[in-house]
Amino acid sequence: MNKRVITFGTFDVFHIGHVNILERAKKEGDYLIVGLSSDELNFSKKQRYPVYPQAQRVKIVESLRFVDEVFIEESLDLKAQYIQQFNADVLVMGDDWVGKFDAMKQYCDVKYLPRTPSISTTEIIEVVKGL
Numbered sequence: 203m204n205k206r207v208i209t210f211g212t213f214d215v216f217h218i219g220h221v222n223i224l225e226r227a228k229k230e231g232d233y234l235i236v237g238l239s240s241d242e243l244n245f246s247k248k249q250r251y252p253v254y255p256q257a258q259r260v261k262i263v264e265s266l267r268f269v270d271e272v273f274i275e276e277s278l279d280l281k282a283q284y285i286q287q288f289n290a291d292v293l294v295m296g297d298d299w300v301g302k303f304d305a306m307k308q309y310c311d312v313k314y315l316p317r318t319p320s321i322s323t324t325e326i327i328e329v330v331k332g333l
């Protein structure tokens with residue numbers, strides 16, 4: 203069976219936590235689809251634009267050998283639509299999202315995987331700024 207996995211994220215200032223979650227997401231199936239938050243969606247979520255514009259974030263994520271397809275996630279409210287459009291069998295997210303996507307269980311399996319400790323885009327930005 204060709205099991206299709208979908209995951210979502212911004213993947214700004216790409217780091218090892220992003221690699222780890224995508225690598226483990228792929229292991230949940232055979233084909234990995236990534237919904238990458240648009241610059242506008244990120245602004246509405248976090249009140250700031252990503253450091254890397256979306257075209258660059260797409261290019262980075264697409265270049266990973268365990269990622270098969272990348273599309274732009276325009277709205278957080280379209281999860282159900284994306285899951286159905288891409289025929290996903292399982293939704294994978296980091297465990298900072300535990301419980302948040304349980305409503306999607308009516309469309310596919312939902313799995314939360316442990317985050318990689320001690321690294322985040324926010325912390326990297328602070329280090330680079332010298333904070």
Ligand code: C2G
Pocket residue numbers: 210211212213214219220223239275278294295296297298299316317318319320321322323
């Ligand atoms: N992640 C991780 N370990 C880290 C940092 C991030 O496993 N140390 C995971 C997150 O749990 C998430 C993915 O990497 O599953 C992408 O993280 P972000 O780019 O921070 O994505 P986010 O802003 O949480 O967007 O629709 C959902 C949102 O678009 C998710």
